[in-house]
Amino acid sequence: MSDTLRDPLVMLLAGIGIPVFAALNAQLGARLGSPALAALVFAVVAFSSIFLYRAVLGPAVPLSALLHQPAYLFCAGVLFAFYILSITTIAPRFGVGNAVFFVLLGQILSAAVIDHFGLFGAARMQISAIRAAGMVMMAGGLFLIQRA
Template identity: 65%
Template sequence: MTPETLRFAAVMLAAGIGIPLLAALNARLGARIGSPAAAATVLFVVALSATFLVLLATGGTRALASLPGQPKHLFLGGLLVAFYVLSVTWVAPRFGVGNAVFFVLLGQMISAATIDHFGLFGAIQKQVTLTRAGGIGLMAAGLFLIQRG
């Protein structure tokens, strides 16, 4: 593996570690204040503040000027993030953080395989082989076993 590959893997591993933490922390905040929607709003205010600071620090503010000319469907990512945060904040305390995140992970694998297979949204095209499909199937089987136990 190249150093760049290792660096990318480390960043995404850290992001993956953060997903259950985000779910647990925001679910707890939502339960303590009595509103998953309010907890999600707080999360987004903190996230917006952090990303705005990164935007300023990296000089990315000029890129904002090109936003009006972008295809509107590219902005749906914001709605998907809102759906994820709202749903995990509401579901995790009732279903368990592990269960909630595992279903999220399964959905991510299915969606990622589909995006890669068809090269959607400019992604590098990578066929869903029998091995890749089998891996997703094994993950689904693992989910079934976890739910039974």
């Protein structure tokens, strides 16, 4: 399968997984009576899965390469933890759909800013009038879905 077909399909599956993850982890947090413990369990399972992937299929990059990276790059882990904790805590009372819709709105806005300025080494894609209109329509659609 070519990258032009595979990459969007993988990202679509990742997108499908986000609400499923949110619902599963929210339910685990509710059953345990601790969203933080559920988030920790999620993180351990995620770490184990990534570790196994790296051991079996991943590139042979030495772990020592981590020592030579700028410290700010590790903030991604803090953002990941924030996302896990917030979705696990808020989704049970706010609704998985509502929580994910606001996550999507945040993704649309931050992705546009990152692409527009080429932040963090991302490819630059200026926010054109057409892109801005598309983002407004997506945000409007999320608003309508959330209101229904």
